[in-house]
Amino acid sequence: MTGQGPRDQAPGRADDMLAVAFEEQRARLTSVAVRMLGSRADAEDAVQEAWLRLARQREGAIGNLQAWLTTVVSRVCIDMLRSRRVHPEEPYDDLPEIEVAEADAEAPEEGAVLADSVGLALLVVLDTLTPAERLAFVLHDMFAVPFAEVGQILGKSTDAAKMLASRARRKVRGTPGPADDPRRQRAVVDAFLAAARAGDFDALLRVLAPDVTWRSYSARGLTVRRGAPEVATRVQRGVRAAVTTRPALINGTPGVIVQDRRGKVLGVMSCTIADGRITEVLSVNDPARLAELGLPALQPLRES
Structure with a gap:
């Protein structure tokens, strides 16, 4: 499934316009999913699932495509996070991207972070959050999604979404950063x-x-x-x-x-x-x- 999408499909009438509109949103959706899941492979699967659901919608049924796709990808990510079993040893496809350099070489600039500028340390911190906290923090603090929309995605009130983000923010800020030297x-x-x-x-x-x-x-x-x-x-x-x-x-x-x-x-x-x-x-x-x-x-x- 990973990597497939409208760009891989044969052209067709209104489908072409839908595919173009989706491709315009792909980078943003993938960034959201990477931050939610900590894995580019899983993120691409989540975005692909959003395309499959979009392709099944009636023409003109969606008013705000960006909001609709953000909601779908977010809910898919929530389901994926909740389904991950807490097990001491499990198969994986989510090994973070790794850049290895000699210790006496200059630290790589772009290679020192994960895909889409998600630092390894930040992913580790996000991994300590509950799925709901993680979604509220990622969508609001990283992508400026209003709390009202975050609440709708989570099936909670706006105030509850604010509380989740606030709780996540405290956890993230309370995590000590690495030494500078x-x-x-x-x-x-x-x-x-x-x-x-x-x-x-x-x-x-x-x-x-x-x-x-x-x-x-x-x-x-x-x-x-x-x-x-x-x-x-x-x-x-x-x-x-x-x-x-x-x-x-x-x-x-x-x-x-x-x-x-x-x-x-x-x-x-x-x-x-x-x-x-x-x-x-x-x-x-x-x-x-x-x-x-x-x-x-x-x-x-x-x-x-």
Whole structure:
């Protein structure tokens, strides 16, 4: 379904005008859906569903096409968010876009953010909101949709929509941002790696935020671990692996490339840091996804 739409269909009478009108709205609708779902593939599916519903409407039945399409896409996104199961490991197609650069290179400008300028950190924060809070915040604060329309989409009153957006806004603003000094960020990551190599549980707890979240993308699916004790325990289990790490910038944030001693890339990991502690970890060790990143071949490391 992804990527299909009016542009893929044969021309026909009024359908041509409808398709043109829809294409004029596509970029905006996709931006809304990306911010709602955090996944371009899911966003394109939501927009495609909106086109399918639009194509079934009678000619002249829709007065305000932009408002109608925004409503449809928003409700589709709400349904998709609500249907996502809370499961420690599940199949995924929503791996965020990732830009990997050498640690001593300049941070990429456009590559340091996700598609449509959605920062990885913001998506992580939005992921903590309820579907209704997320929709109210995204539509009103990011796309200036009036609260009356937001309320109609949610099936709630205007005041209820305002309360949802206000609650979401407090959560977003209450989330500490990353430290400004890249050297301090790198020092935190280095301390984490040193504690991991030593298997020092207490040192890991000191460098991890109490509510840290680790999202790991493997060939089996997405695994999410929350809380410093759980993350530290998982890190300790991997201590015996014969791997080495190289500093890197992942979406402009400090991270590492993990490789075996022959130089084969086994994974990448990025860290979000606030107040001297790691608050978010994103790791990818799925061979297929790593291949999509197009990482350069690394030279084998010499034994010390």
